Amino acid sequence: MLILAGAAVSSQSQGEGSTDGPPKGGDLNPALRKATRNMRFAVECVERALQQASNWLGLDFETIALIVGTNSGELDTSAEFLLTHAKSGLARPLLFQNSLHNSTAGFLSIHFGLRGPIFTISSGERTPGDCVELAHLLMESGQCRAAVVVLVESHKMLAELACPSERLAEGAACLVFGAGVDSELSASSDVKCESEFLSEDITTEYQVRPEFAPLIDITASGFFRAAIDWSRSALQRSGAAVVLRSPDRQDGSHGL
Amino acid sequence: MSGEWGENRALNFALSAARAAMDEAGWSGLHEDDGLILATTTGQYLMWDQAFIGAATGVVRREEFVARFLHQPFGDLARRIRLGLGGSERGFDSVVSTACAAGTQALGMATMWLKRRCRRVLVGGVEVLCPLTVEGFRSLQLLSKNPARPFDRSRGGINLSEGAGFFCLERESKRSFARVSGFGFTSDAYHMTSPHPDGAGSLRAMTRALQSAGLDVNEVDWVHAHGTGSLHNDLAEGRALRSLFAGRSVPVSSTKGRHGHALGASGAIECALIVRAMREGRILGTDGFDEADPEIGLDIAREDGPLDVRYVLKNTLGFGGANAAVVLSC
Numbered sequence: 001m002l003i004l005a006g007a008a009v010s011s012q013s014q015g016e017g018s019t020d021g022p023p024k025g026g027d028l029n030p031a032l033r034k035a036t037r038n039m040r041f042a043v044e045c046v047e048r049a050l051q052q053a054s055n056w057l058g059l060d061f062e063t064i065a066l067i068v069g070t071n072s073g074e075l076d077t078s079a080e081f082l083l084t085h086a087k088s089g090l091a092r093p094l095l096f097q098n099s100l101h102n103s104t105a106g107f108l109s110i111h112f113g114l115r116g117p118i119f120t121i122s123s124g125e126r127t128p129g130d131c132v133e134l135a136h137l138l139m140e141s142g143q144c145r146a147a148v149v150v151l152v153e154s155h156k157m158l159a160e161l162a163c164p165s166e167r168l169a170e171g172a173a174c175l176v177f178g179a180g181v182d183s184e185l186s187a188s189s190d191v192k193c194e195s196e197f198l199s200e201d202i203t204t205e206y207q208v209r210p211e212f213a214p215l216i217d218i219t220a221s222g223f224f225r226a227a228i229d230w231s232r233s234a235l236q237r238s239g240a241a242v243v244l245r246s247p248d249r250q251d252g253s254h255g256l
Numbered sequence: 257m258s259g260e261w262g263e264n265r266a267l268n269f270a271l272s273a274a275r276a277a278m279d280e281a282g283w284s285g286l287h288e289d290d291g292l293i294l295a296t297t298t299g300q301y302l303m304w305d306q307a308f309i310g311a312a313t314g315v316v317r318r319e320e321f322v323a324r325f326l327h328q329p330f331g332d333l334a335r336r337i338r339l340g341l342g343g344s345e346r347g348f349d350s351v352v353s354t355a356c357a358a359g360t361q362a363l364g365m366a367t368m369w370l371k372r373r374c375r376r377v378l379v380g381g382v383e384v385l386c387p388l389t390v391e392g393f394r395s396l397q398l399l400s401k402n403p404a405r406p407f408d409r410s411r412g413g414i415n416l417s418e419g420a421g422f423f424c425l426e427r428e429s430k431r432s433f434a435r436v437s438g439f440g441f442t443s444d445a446y447h448m449t450s451p452h453p454d455g456a457g458s459l460r461a462m463t464r465a466l467q468s469a470g471l472d473v474n475e476v477d478w479v480h481a482h483g484t485g486s487l488h489n490d491l492a493e494g495r496a497l498r499s500l501f502a503g504r505s506v507p508v509s510s511t512k513g514r515h516g517h518a519l520g521a522s523g524a525i526e527c528a529l530i531v532r533a534m535r536e537g538r539i540l541g542t543d544g545f546d547e548a549d550p551e552i553g554l555d556i557a558r559e560d561g562p563l564d565v566r567y568v569l570k571n572t573l574g575f576g577g578a579n580a581a582v583v584l585s586c
Contacts, residue, residue, distance in 0.1 A: 062460065066443065073353070078301070078388055079308055085391055086309050096392030097448045097575065100297060101353040106576020109443040115457060117441030118578050119361060120353045124332065130350045137368040143441055143464065161311065162322045214326060 001136050004178045005052035006230025007045045010171030010219055036077050036098050037154040039107045041172035046150055049174040052234045057146055065117040065144035066109055069131040071216045072155040073101035073122055079157050116144045128223040129203035139179040146178045153218040171218045173227035202226045266300045270382040271340045273420035281424035285342030291374040292349045293366050294334045295358035295381035297520035302386040348374055355574030359523025363582050364439030370427045380422030381521030404485030405544035406510035407556050414484045417516025421525035434531040437583040438469025444577030450488050451573050455496025461579035462500050462571055469583040476506055477565045478539045480530050482572045483510020484517050494552035507557040513543030523572045530568050534586045539563045
């Protein structure tokens with residue numbers, strides 16, 4: 001199994017100047033108007049990764065798996081649904097459909113037209129390793145020829161409730177894996193050099209900081225670091241600037 | 257915080273079902289090298305959402321919410337199940353939360369684990385009724401006020417339910433009740449809460465499951481469908497099944513008219529019913545089915561009845577366009 005592409009985005013859920021709500025007005029991509037923070041983080045990340053891997057992946061999106069790993073999932077959206085219902089008696093369908101852990105995977109598959117297997121895995125700090133292993137097993141069993149693995153965490157409301165004076169990184173990290181078929185890979189020098197980033201480190205558990213537990217800092221994993229490394233490498237090769245920013249910030253950028 | 261909130265309904269369901277499965281399989285407990293795969297959509301939301309509303313409205317102290325309920329829903333539940341079954345803190349645990357396809361996905365995933373990761377896997381699903389899902393499905397106008405009538409012309413929606421189903425899977429076993437012979441997973445990439453109207457994704461999942469089992473479509477003896485009783489699900493699934501069998505008549509059932517729709521646990525619960533029916537040499541009927549919907553056009557099994565069943569195709573569809581199918585054999 002080789003890594004074909006990688007990208008990551010991250011922000012702080014707390015801090016001065018934070019504009020954690022979605023952007024106002026018409027600046028936002030219309031396709032993302034109904035998206036949650038998780039979805040926006042993930043879309044930005046997956047878009048970059050798919051662009052990087054487009055030569056290898058081709059147009060057959062029926063054989064690309066999508067695996068979303070998330071600990072907090074859409075608990076923030078669940079909380080918003082519940083609060084709205086408790087205060088006004090209104091149950092908002094959009095909030096409900098976005099409140100399930102699987103919502104981000106569903107949204108990504110629709111947004112990018114990914115029609116292979118989709119999974120949402122939520123195994124606490126073991127989530128990164130579970131997702132990578134599942135990608136491997138799906139390819140090995142012939143269910144797909146490539147797998148987009150996305151880790152995403154956003155927990156603004158819960159973080160404010162749990163640790164109002166602290167900062168906890170949110171964001172997403174994506175690695176695209178391909179089955180190692182030498183004849184296909186030999187045509188792409190990009191893929192061959194990228195395989196060096198595949199290491200045991202990407203399957204290690206999240207390192208949970210006690211002051212935030214059980215919420216997870218998205219940046220505290222080998223998977224996130226591998227995605228960042230890969231992204232930098234790919235961008236250097238393409239000559240593009242490295243700009244990783246929060247998807248719901250209009251002004252600031254985060255260099256990672 | 258009341259005692260009622262402190263009860264862990266999901267854990268109780270899961271442990272009860274898992275222990276019954278382990279007793280039947282002759283497992284004395286979970287070993288450190290045994291796998292555990294849990295499928296759930298809402299997990300312990302029943303505790304979480306009541307506690308969250310309490311914290312947000314000042315009824316529950318914030319410190320108590322953070323300490324006891326902040327992150328109840330998922331990974332923690334698998335850990336508690338493992339501990340409750342005599343396992344240790346360490347072990348191969350994974351939680352699948354792919355909406356209503358989760359239970360069926362988990363069975364396929366367990367089959368993959370057996371090939372590479374471990375010799376035994378405890379796999380199952382659990383779901384509890386909670387305000388989030390009840391009010392949410394009501395807001396989508398998917399709930400029926402009457403018992404669900406899958407595939408019936410006058411079907412009016414789904415009945416939510418709760419429960420758990422668990423299996424003990426072994427790589428090699430001298431006494432087995434059934435085998436997971438194949439599995440297939442796909443996505444519709446079409447809509448967040450509705451299946452593709454042609455059932456295209458579901459058809460691909462079932463086709464992959466049969467290919468994975470090395471099975472010809474003519475060898476399928478019985479189809480246990482997702483069959484929620486909702487207008488769109490049953491239409492889409494019906495079209496997928498019609499395309500798959502291409503005119504061949506095969507009995508199709510949905511048992512949601514008798515036990516409701518347990519969302520992420522439904523695949524596991526229904527596979528448990530299938531295995532029992534196979535062992536008893538019969539198929540299960542479709543409670544609530546009276547008049548066929550001409551747009552569906554399937555051979556719906558109305559009543560339980562005797563049939564020598566060797567291969568069963570179990571199909572599921574989930575929110576977000578997730579499709580999963582498994583082939584069970586005996």
